[in-house]
Amino acid sequence: xxxxxxxxxxxxxxxxxxxxxxxxxxxxGEFMVLLGPSGxxxxxxxxxxxxxxxxxxGEVMIDGRKVNDVAAKDRDIAMVFQSYALYPHMNVRDNxxxxxxxxxxxxAEIERRVAKAALSLGLEPYLExxxxxxxxxxxxxxxxxxxxxxxxKVFLFDEPLSNLDASLRVNMRGELSxxxxxxxxxxxxxTHDQVEAMTMGSRICIMxxxxxxxxxxxxxxxxxxxxxxxxxxxxxxPMNLIPAEIIAAGERSELRIAETRLRLETALKPGAVTLGIxxxxxxxxxxxxxLGAITGTVSSIEQLGAETIVTLTLPxxxxxxxxxxxxxxxxxxxxxxxxxxGTLHFFDRATGQLVGRA
Amino acid sequence: xxxxxxxxxxLTSALVLYTVYAAGPxxxxxxxxxxxxxxxxxxxxxxxxxxxxxxxxxAWTNSNYGVYFWNSVIVCAAAVVIVxxxxxxxAHALARYRFRGRRFIGAxxxxxxxxxxxxxxxxxxxxxxxxxxxxxxxxxxLVYVAxxxxxxVYLLEAFFARIPEVLYEAARIDGYGGLExxxxxxxxxxxxxxxxxxxxxxxxxxxxxxxxxVLISDDQKRxxxxxxxxxxxxxxxxxxxxATAMMIAVIPVVVFYAFFSERLIQGMTAGAVK
Numbered sequence: 001x002x003x004x005x006x007x008x009x010x011x012x013x014x015x016x017x018x019x020x021x022x023x024x025x026x027x028x029g030e031f032m033v034l035l036g037p038s039g040x041x042x043x044x045x046x047x048x049x050x051x052x053x054x055x056x057x058g059e060v061m062i063d064g065r066k067v068n069d070v071a072a073k074d075r076d077i078a079m080v081f082q083s084y085a086l087y088p089h090m091n092v093r094d095n096x097x098x099x100x101x102x103x104x105x106x107x108a109e110i111e112r113r114v115a116k117a118a119l120s121l122g123l124e125p126y127l128e129x130x131x132x133x134x135x136x137x138x139x140x141x142x143x144x145x146x147x148x149x150x151x152x153k154v155f156l157f158d159e160p161l162s163n164l165d166a167s168l169r170v171n172m173r174g175e176l177s178x179x180x181x182x183x184x185x186x187x188x189x190x191t192h193d194q195v196e197a198m199t200m201g202s203r204i205c206i207m208x209x210x211x212x213x214x215x216x217x218x219x220x221x222x223x224x225x226x227x228x229x230x231x232x233x234x235x236x237x238p239m240n241l242i243p244a245e246i247i248a249a250g251e252r253s254e255l256r257i258a259e260t261r262l263r264l265e266t267a268l269k270p271g272a273v274t275l276g277i278x279x280x281x282x283x284x285x286x287x288x289x290x291l292g293a294i295t296g297t298v299s300s301i302e303q304l305g306a307e308t309i310v311t312l313t314l315p316x317x318x319x320x321x322x323x324x325x326x327x328x329x330x331x332x333x334x335x336x337x338x339x340x341x342g343t344l345h346f347f348d349r350a351t352g353q354l355v356g357r358a
Numbered sequence: 359x360x361x362x363x364x365x366x367x368x369l370t371s372a373l374v375l376y377t378v379y380a381a382g383p384x385x386x387x388x389x390x391x392x393x394x395x396x397x398x399x400x401x402x403x404x405x406x407x408x409x410x411x412x413x414x415x416x417a418w419t420n421s422n423y424g425v426y427f428w429n430s431v432i433v434c435a436a437a438v439v440i441v442x443x444x445x446x447x448x449a450h451a452l453a454r455y456r457f458r459g460r461r462f463i464g465a466x467x468x469x470x471x472x473x474x475x476x477x478x479x480x481x482x483x484x485x486x487x488x489x490x491x492x493x494x495x496x497x498x499x500l501v502y503v504a505x506x507x508x509x510x511v512y513l514l515e516a517f518f519a520r521i522p523e524v525l526y527e528a529a530r531i532d533g534y535g536g537l538e539x540x541x542x543x544x545x546x547x548x549x550x551x552x553x554x555x556x557x558x559x560x561x562x563x564x565x566x567x568x569x570x571x572v573l574i575s576d577d578q579k580r581x582x583x584x585x586x587x588x589x590x591x592x593x594x595x596x597x598x599x600x601a602t603a604m605m606i607a608v609i610p611v612v613v614f615y616a617f618f619s620e621r622l623i624q625g626m627t628a629g630a631v632k
Contacts, residue, residue, distance in 0.1 A: 052527050073533040085528035089546035098542075099532035146532075 002153035002186055003028050004049060008058035011044055019044050019210040026188060031180050033201035034190045041210035042190045043158055049188060050156050051075050062153060078147035079156040082163065084139045086131040093127040096145050117145040137168045157189040161196065173199060194234055206230050228352035231276045231345060237309060237320045244275035246346065258315040262292040264358045265341055273355060276345035279309065282321035282337040293336035294319060298329050312337065390601035398597050413602045423606065425578055426585035433495050433581060434563045437502035441559055445510030446552060450544045452511065453518035454526065470508045479572055486573055493575050501573060502563050510555045517551035518544055557618050561611055582607040
């Protein structure tokens with residue numbers, strides 16, 4: 001177990017930066033998820049921590065020791081790869097023991113650790129099998145087992161569930177979370193799947209274009225996005241982002257979205273903003289703290305069983321709302337969706353940074 | 359139904375035709391190897407009436423065949439071992455590492471494949487004489503290594519380049535580096551390709567006549583293909599004994615192929631990734 005600290009970490013290929021100025025502190029025993037779309041630099045960041053990529057700038061510290069120039073094998077980390085990377089010519093037992101043999105651990109101890117890992121992962125019946133004779137889920141377990149037997153300071157996971165089918169992924173998600181609780185180890189987990197990030201992470205680090213956009217506990221990041229990118233990335237459907245304008249109205253402010261006007265309870269700096277509101281915060285009925293209603297025309301109704309996703313067309317764009325499954329709506333009808341105080345987020349139109357909430 | 363039957367008949371006849379075409383000469387030589395020369399002269403294509411197995415003993419004992427056979431084994435085995443190890447290492451380096459001059463080195467090695475041996479043989483002869491390697495098994499082994507190395511590197515590099523990089527990254531994290539990765543990952547994972555080059559090299563070198571006839575003169579250092587030539591006199595050719603000698607030369611190749619083709623297990627990498 002260890003702490004991991006990234007200070008101004010960056011990687012460049014010539015003039016273009018793949019990762020730039022990443023600062024991140026990961027506490028001992030924390031499950032940190034690096035989340036972002038393809039090409040955001042999350043895997044590169046993980047590989048720099050692993051020692052598989054050269055570091056162009058900044059520092060990687062593991063347990064307070066700078067490891068920039070330390071070889072991957074001497075960093076005391078273990079990594080689970082997206083493609084599992086099991087050695088095809090070795091059976092499961094040898095795959096698990098391979099890393100231990102190199103570290104001159106006694107055969108009896110290797111046997112003990114392999115047996116323990118195999119037991120905990122349900123791999124005992126497959127120890128003599130080669131990877132080609134295993135299912136995707138079993139291979140995934142072997143890859144995890146290979147990391148566990150090493151008892152490393154830090155576990156690194158590079159999208160380990162993305163090759164599994166949906167139901168297996170749900171199971172493995174639970175198993176990895178249990179594993180984290182049992183080992184209380186420091187884990188860094190890369191994924192582009194926000195459900196994995198939300199359900200597994202102690203904290204989430206959201207990345208875009210090689211930069212960290214926000215770091216925080218899953219629900220904190222979800223509820224209080226610091227910028228429009230994070231707001232629009234998390235959630236399914238994600239937060240609605242539409243152009244709006246804040247207008248001064250005495251001691252308070254007013255929000256104008258095309259024809260609709262909402263009365264805000266606080267005074268905010270007037271100007272053009274991007275309004276963010278989560279689909280589940282929109283309701284058919286006005287609550288106790290209603291700020292007013294956004295009106296538009298129903299342009300799509302998706303009945304998902306437990307809920308209904310309704311898309312409203314406004315002159316500024318589309319707004320999606322997550323409504324009760326019993327709501328009866330028809331396409332083309334005008335609809336007013338009520339907005340409660342404390343659910344609105346305002347982002348700068350140009351920079352996307354949060355400028356206020358109401 | 360009729361169509362199906364016709365198709366099968368066409369396929370079977372094609373296979374039979376090809377088998378006769380490919381195996382016919384071999385069967386003919388095999389049958390001649392059990393007949394005496396007068397019997398062959400009388401009926402060249404006839405099957406042997408009595409099987410003259412004693413011809414094998416005669417070829418082996420009376421004609422110094424034991425020495426030729428042993429020389430072939432030593433030269434081919436040594437050359438194949440060296441070519442395989444050096445070739446695999448070179449292919450591993452070319453496939454895995456990005457170093458300055460990599461493309462040039464690759465191109466230089468592979469360019470030698472295009473020259474036919476007849477072009478280089480005279481220069482090679484001079485060099486071997488110069489370095490006292492003419493008429494020696496060591497010299498012949500070195501030449502065999504040089505001749506087969508480019509093709510071996512070429513074949514292996516293409517295969518090794520397809521071994522997923524992530525396996526090497528996993529090995530690095532597991533604590534293995536440099537040469538260990540070659541022994542523990544490249545060699546076992548690349549074994550199907552290596553086995554292929556072993557078979558190709560062994561068969562090619564075992565049958566080589568050109569280099570051996572130019573670079574060996576001492577009877578005690580001849581290899582099998584040269585030994586067969588001994589039965590071809592100036593005045594007459596002992597066709598029966600030539601056939602027997604050829605069969606003795608061919609049998610190890612057949613055995614070798616049968617042994618190694620078993621190990622040509624494709625899809626060793628299946629299940630490695632994904």
